[in-house]
Amino acid sequence: MSAWDDLLQLASPARKTFLSGLNLPEKIQWNVLSRILGDNAQTTFGLQHGFASIQSVDAFRHQVPVAQYEDLRADIIAMTKGEKNVLTREEPLAYDLTSGSTGAAKIIPYTASGLENVRVALMVWLADILETYPQIAHGRFYWALSPAAREMQQLPGGALLGPVQDSVFFGEEAVTALSALSVVPPELALESDIETWRTETLCHLLAAGDLTFISIWSPTFLTALLEHFVQEPEAVIQALHDGISGCRANPYRARTIQSMMETTGLDTTVIWPHLAAISTWADAGAKRFVPDLANLFPHAAIQGKGLMSTEALTSIPISAAQYPVLATASAFFEFLDDDGNSWLAHEVVPGCKYRVIITTSGGLFRYDTTDIVRIHAPMERTPTLEFIGRAGEVSDMCGEKLSGQSVIEALEPLSCFAFLAPLVKQFPHYALVMDADMVDAAQAAK
Incomplete structure (x- = not known):
């Protein structure tokens, strides 16, 4: 059995469960909320807000106000210092930083159950893209991890403070297969020197004639990386010829790419002829850069990512839907309209815009993400949504x-x-x- 087979075997049950629940968003969302409230009823926050007595969504809304990050900052700081049962019964395994669009950096806790919710949603996406583009399984992939801008820190409470790598969210079982299939060694993301990281990343990529799938965040990440190669190809081609830090010497491949650059210039159909798909941000501010990426890779399908932030995974791209589908099992979602009214997943109206409020297993209760989404036609009864920007950017x-x-x-x-x-x-x-x-x-x- 290949590593791709292992991944598909791991991911397919999550996709099957997700698709079978598309007609039950109200039930799934209440189950998520009930579990979060029950798990955290005896925490300081749960006792203050009467989690144990909450038997309906209306009661939850009445007893727990919508929160900005500043409302939770003191509690999260206390957790990083080792204080227990503040927001969650589970002790966070790690924390990550997000600067957001405004204000001071935010520390976001990750609990085991919170990471599991994200893992399941990612498995849904992975199974779907493998079923949609089966040729992906005939090669390897590049999952873009940015070079580390900061090192992991040990917090007073014992947990680690980010950056949390993407591979963590897939779970231990999938990481082995993912590592075996990656054309770029995952540890290269820990390289803090940008020039070294760029040269070695390009060397590994150019060596990989069997590349079938790319996953990046911003489309400009990849276009900028390749533009650097176009402007200064000599160092990378030399590294490919001689070999460098885990990238074996490949003189034939180096000469082939050198010849291409001298005759036609960069041609991704020649370098990566088997590339099937690229997953990337394609909404809001990233949308205008997608055509450039598509022009650079005319032979590959471009799939927009769902809405995923440090705080939560909100939606999942599914091939059968035009827009990403709400990840109903990953968190409890509310949608605020312009008048401040809260609507649930089964109540939102296609064509309308809403502000996303989340309640997560990581201790964010009725947390205002400031994400603005436009609702589109549901997949069965579960809404699909398009990320269109953030509130507060004025x-x-x-x-x-x-x-x-x-x-x-x-x-x-x-x-x-x-x-x-x-x-x-x-x-x-x-x-x-x-x-x-x-x-x-x-x-x-x-």
């Missing part, structure tokens, strides 16, 4: 209250990178900055 030079979400939507028709720059000289205004070679003034004026 520019207000002179009362205009210009939101980041509205700017993204306004600039979306432009076929190039563009942004608004606030200017205050003479009078407060914004300048639209874009590539004049790709967009004419008439198109921009619209």
